[in-house]
Amino acid sequence: MPDTSKQKILSILDEVCDPEIPVLTISDLGIIRELIIHGEEIEIVITPTYSGCPAMDAISMDIRLKLIEHGYKKVKITSVLSPAWTTDWMSADGKRKLKEYGIAPPGNRSDEASDRLPACPQCNSTNTKLLSQFGSTACKALYQCNDCKEPFDYFKCH
Amino acid sequence: MNKQTLIDYILHLADTTLILSQRNSEWCAHGPILEQDIAITNISLDLLGQSRYLYQYAAALLNESADKTNIHSEDSLAYMRTEREFKNLLLTELPKGDWAQTVLRQFLFSVYQYLLFEQLQKSKDEQLAAIAQKSIKETTYHLKWSSDWVIRLGDGTDESHARMNKAIEMLWEYTGELFIPVDYEIESAKEGIGTDTASLKQHWIQKVKDVFEEATLQFPKDRFMQTGGKQGTHTENLGYMLAEMQSLQRTYPGAEW
Numbered sequence: 001m002p003d004t005s006k007q008k009i010l011s012i013l014d015e016v017c018d019p020e021i022p023v024l025t026i027s028d029l030g031i032i033r034e035l036i037i038h039g040e041e042i043e044i045v046i047t048p049t050y051s052g053c054p055a056m057d058a059i060s061m062d063i064r065l066k067l068i069e070h071g072y073k074k075v076k077i078t079s080v081l082s083p084a085w086t087t088d089w090m091s092a093d094g095k096r097k098l099k100e101y102g103i104a105p106p107g108n109r110s111d112e113a114s115d116r117l118p119a120c121p122q123c124n125s126t127n128t129k130l131l132s133q134f135g136s137t138a139c140k141a142l143y144q145c146n147d148c149k150e151p152f153d154y155f156k157c158h
Numbered sequence: 159m160n161k162q163t164l165i166d167y168i169l170h171l172a173d174t175t176l177i178l179s180q181r182n183s184e185w186c187a188h189g190p191i192l193e194q195d196i197a198i199t200n201i202s203l204d205l206l207g208q209s210r211y212l213y214q215y216a217a218a219l220l221n222e223s224a225d226k227t228n229i230h231s232e233d234s235l236a237y238m239r240t241e242r243e244f245k246n247l248l249l250t251e252l253p254k255g256d257w258a259q260t261v262l263r264q265f266l267f268s269v270y271q272y273l274l275f276e277q278l279q280k281s282k283d284e285q286l287a288a289i290a291q292k293s294i295k296e297t298t299y300h301l302k303w304s305s306d307w308v309i310r311l312g313d314g315t316d317e318s319h320a321r322m323n324k325a326i327e328m329l330w331e332y333t334g335e336l337f338i339p340v341d342y343e344i345e346s347a348k349e350g351i352g353t354d355t356a357s358l359k360q361h362w363i364q365k366v367k368d369v370f371e372e373a374t375l376q377f378p379k380d381r382f383m384q385t386g387g388k389q390g391t392h393t394e395n396l397g398y399m400l401a402e403m404q405s406l407q408r409t410y411p412g413a414e415w
Contacts, residue, residue, distance in 0.1 A: 051207025051296060081211065082288035084295060132193035133303050134200040138296075142193065158295055 002071040004037050009067075013044070016066050019058045020137050023101045026059060030089025033080060041074040042067060047085045049158075050138035087158045098155055104143065106157040118154040120145035128152075159349045165219050166245065166342040167352050168286070169235070170388055172212035173246035176236055177396070178267060179205035180403055184254050194257075197303060201264065204296040209236070211289045237407035241390075241397045248387035249332040251396040258311055258321035263329055265304035269365045270336050270358065272297045277353040286351065305369050312373025322375055334383025337362070343388070 002008075013032060018024045026032055026046070034045035044063055048056045060077045067075045087106035095105035104118035117128045125147040132142040140153040182202040189195025213232035220230040249267060254260050275297055278290035311318040337359040339347065346352030367377050386392065406413060 048207075048292070050204060051211065051293060052203030052205070053207065054203075080288075081292045082284070084288075084292040132197060133299060134193070134197035136196070138200050138203060156299075 004040070004042070004072075006035055006037065009035060009037075009042060009072075012066060012070050013063065016059065016062045019055050019062070021098070021101070021103065023097045024094050026063070028091045028094030028097065030091065030094075031059070031085060041076060042072050043076040043078060045078050045080055047080050047083075049085050053138050055137075085158070087155065102152060103140070104152055104154040106155045109157055118143060120148060120150065121152055122150045123148040159345055159351070161219060161222075163342045163345050164283070164351065165216050167346045168212050168216040168219070170245035170342065172209045172216060172235070173244045174250050175205045175212070176209035177244070177246040177399070178250035178263075179203075179209060180399065181250065181252075181254050182260070182264070185260065190257050198260065198264075201300050201303070204293075204300070208289070208293045208296070211292070215285050215289070233407065237404045238411075241392055241400055243390060244392065244396060244400070245388050245390060246392075246396075247332075248335055248384055248393055249329065251387070251393060251399060252329065252332065253395055255325065255328065256321060258318065258325040259328060261304050261307035261311065262322065262325040264300060265308045265369065266329065266333055266366065268297055268301040268304050269362050272301050273358040273361050274353055274355065277358070281352070282350040308369055308375070309373040312370070312375040319374070322373065326375065326378060330378050331382060331384050335385045335387060338383075338385055340388045 010027070010032075013035075014025050014027050016026045018026065018029060029049065031046050031049060032044065033047050034043075036043040036045070046056075046060070046063075056079075060079075063077060064075050086109060088109050090106065098105040099121045102121050104121045107116060107118070117126055117130075119126045120128055120143075123145060125145055127146040128143050129146060130141065131144050131151065135142045135153050139155055139158065141156050142151065143154050144151045179202045182198050182205070185195060185198045186202075187195065189198055210232055213235045217230040217232055217235055247267075249263060252259075252263065255263075272294065275290040275294040279287055279294065281287040281290065308322070312322045313319070337355050339355050343352055343355060347354040363377075370377050384393075
């Protein structure tokens with residue numbers, strides 16, 4: 001019988017990464033909303049990032065497989081919509097990892113009214129411009145740095 | 159309010175987002191430039207995700223019935239219903255046309271959807287409120303993107319301006335339906351579950367006028383408006399579209415990837 005302490009299970013969940021942005025774990029993303037232990041059954045409550053994001057199905061599957069790998073046989077994954085996911089739930093560590101990976105991390109939602117441009121993850125310049133509001137995945141927009149000329153992805157504040 | 163009324167209301171919302179998603183997805187690999195190809199297909203994906211929540215909810219309600227011989231799912235509702243059973247807005251089923259028609263339709267719809275979700279967030283039905291709270295964040299991007307394009311094309315070259323005017327001519331008579339509620343909308347609004355779409359009309363007109371003004375486009379005068387989509391009476395376009403969209407599930411029922 002594997003260890004069913006919350007701490008142990010959460011540490012296992014830390015090994016599950018976003019399939020599109022593999023530097024982020026699902027804990028970094030802030031999509032794990034609750035962990036409920038009913039005897040031998042582990043229930044993980046997650047919330048989707050974007051409605052149509054195909055990574056969500058992959059993440060559910062990865063959570064299941066990872067827990068089975070560690071000997072947990074009864075795994076239930078439920079999805080809740082409310083409260084709606086926001087990038088404010090992303091961990092500080094997650095934001096740091098995103099930047100190192102070359103993706104400008106999201107700002108805080110409260111700052112968004114000021115329409116600040118994201119800083120270039122390569123040279124830190126804030127002299128950047130929007131190329132497209134929609135990037136390679138639903139959660140990103142495409143920017144370019146006017147100083148170092150490098151185009152980059154920005155993880156949208158959501 | 160009886161349960162069928164609620165289910166009809168949810169299906170109307172689900173069909174509307176699914177059909178627009180399917181139409182926009184026709185641009186996949188055909189967009190005018192790569193970034194915009196990605197933008198319109200991303201919007202399509204958001205709309206598809208929203209329709210999935212709604213179909214899942216409708217299926218769960220349908221499956222509460224005592225009749226266990228007919229189990230519903232999001233897929234059965236999307237792929238196994240006929241044209242006359244679809245309750246989508248006529249505006250969403252019209253052909254994608256050129257880029258001007260696509261961005262104008264998206265804009266007219268996003269203004270409406272934003273106002274609708276703003277109200278639906280306060281629905282007494284918790285699941286509908288949660289879906290609206292989740293989806294309005296995405297609608298905000300769609301509205302921003304489509305407003306920018308309407309302005310860019312309207313206030314662009316002679317050619318782009320003329321195409322926007324032609325798009326307005328083609329789409330306008332399908333906008334009236336948005337604000338003429340049918341029985342299941344009226345009943346669900348009375349219960350505090352749905353939204354009285356007639357009440358959204360003035361806000362919609364104001365927002366569209368503001369963007370049209372910036373785009374140097376004339377806001378059209380009152381004219382005859384088409385209706386019927388919400389009750390299953392569609393333009394000829396929907397049948398062709400469903401025939402294609404549903405062909406695989408109709409040929410191999412229950413097929414999975």
